[in-house]
Amino acid sequence: MAGDLILITGVSGYIGFKTLVLALERGLKVRAVIRKAEQAKKLESHGRVAPHTKNLQWVIIPDLSKTDSFDPYLKDGVTGILHVASPLANETDDYDRDIISPAIKSTLAVLNAAHRAPSVKRVVITSSAVTLVSFAWMFGPAPPTPDLTLFTAADIDSKPAKASSAMEAYFASKTLARIATKEFMEKEKPSFEVVNLLPTIVFGPDELATNIQELMTSSRRVVLSALMDVKAPEMVGATVHVDDVARAHIDGLKSSVPGNREYILSSDVPEGICWEDAENAVKRNFPEAVEKGIFKLEGSMTLRPWRLDTTETEEAFGWKPVSFEETVRELVKQYLRFIEAEKK
Template sequence: MAGDLILITGVSGYIGFKTLILALETGFQVRAVIRKTEQATKLQSHARVASHINSLQWVNIPDLSETHSFDPYLDGVTGILHIASSLANETDDYDRDIINPAVKSTLSVLNAAHRAPSVKRVVITSSAVTLVPFTWMFGPAPPTPDLTLFTAADISLTTAAPYSSAMEAYFASKTLSRIATKEFMEREKPSFEFVNLLPTMVFGPDELATNVTELMTSSRGLILGSLMDVKMPKTVGATVHVDDVARAHIDGLKSEVPGNTDYILSAHAQHGVCWEDAKDFVRQNFLDAVEKGILKLEGTFGIRPWRLYTKDMEDAFGWNCVSFEETLKELVAQYLGFVEAGKV
């Protein structure tokens, strides 16, 4: 493990950069895939990367979906962490910009690994959104809570176009990539094993953020906005700390973790979170910021249950995901630090 050479995609992103840091600090030699050469300058100057620069190689692959794009870079690589993925950005062509890149890049990684005898494990960042239809997540809340216990064996079958939004296309891209992975493994029977990680909503501090604007993106913006005065739509309450997602990628390379398996990553998996309780938690831990009106606590974030079975993940990895409260505490602390320093 430590000392082995691994390849990581998506290192310029939220989960990918945290995983890069953890891989280097664990002692791996890393080939980090970037799409633009200038990204390396910013990433390698980060304090937690700079001290490990001798263990880091940069690989520039502009198009991850090209069939043989990874082949020149897998010599001696024992594990691949495929984290890069299309984002849910609005576009005039969901297939071109969201669906195809996600599926094709996953297959590109798998095929390249199949041609590289040194590769033993491929860990893929999938998503818990693959468990349910888009309408289940964002449609009207049922009159009575749906208390179905979803497991990693579940997978949505509603992936067909047309898509109503980039977010629905993103759901489909993750699901279709997961299906494509399973079909590839069954058809090709490669010598390596895969691990699919299915995180719920990922949030927590951002290692790359340098100000409030950069921090207030993606799920972090949803969480922080609702602690101010933003009214969020009702959605399901399932979250996971970004550190846990990064840790699961590294641990997923271990031979003692069963391979050819999917694992759900989520805190409070059986019960979800209550947003009013979250506000009480913020009052208790950041009372000064609340009294000053920095955290107005006038927003809403309606949450309904999403019951998830994570015991198989906890047994395989030997740890539980950090609580929602602790994750929230770390995120709010980073936000307040930027505010107090005037980094807005």
């Protein structure tokens, strides 16, 4: 694999940037897709990217949904594509136009371009474990007794309801893109293979964050705030470390990982995570921070069980994901480093 030329979308984002770093560190040559030229300077100056710029090419594609947008960049022996980019759950007055449709169209643009590029052997796509369940299951009130269904990668919400929020639109976009991928592969029967990755809630340290404000976004904000004094909203009890998601993208290119398959990425399976593990990790590893009141441990997070079967994932990839407790520990370490930096 080292020395192979691959193309990666979404490199300016949380998962995509970590995937770019790991690809370069493993000796791959990368064509990194960005939408704006100015993004390149920031990304290539990063300490983990700068030593590998000889193996890095920047590709500017303002609109990933155009059907022929990738064709010019899959020449010269590109063997793999990592399609990480996807519209975020930002509020808008048109969920279909700004979230759902671009996700489906960009995925199909990648697949069609790969179909026209004989050198491409494998396409790895960032989907989501939210595609396994319905809106009602994910967003509805918790049932009076826990749902102990064991979900597998064969499950899918085949007909998502009409989205009434940006988050629902994001989930629908992932589901419909996953369905579109299946239909494309069945109809076109391309020479390349697809690996669809289905991560649960992704968090952990952020390689691109330079201060506390940048770190305290998305799922990281929820976890860190609950370790202080915030009673966080209910969430499903399934997470995965961002490093494991990035690692699965790179490993998904290997012929040893069965292709034309879908893999759930989640830690602490099948039962899911326990919030007490986060608090105990902080008490054990950062007693001074607790004593100083940096982490008051007066918050809480209600977790709903989400039982997931990742047996096929562990067999195919040959490794177990980082535990929730270890993920929390690494995130807290980054947070404390930023606190120390602000004091200087």
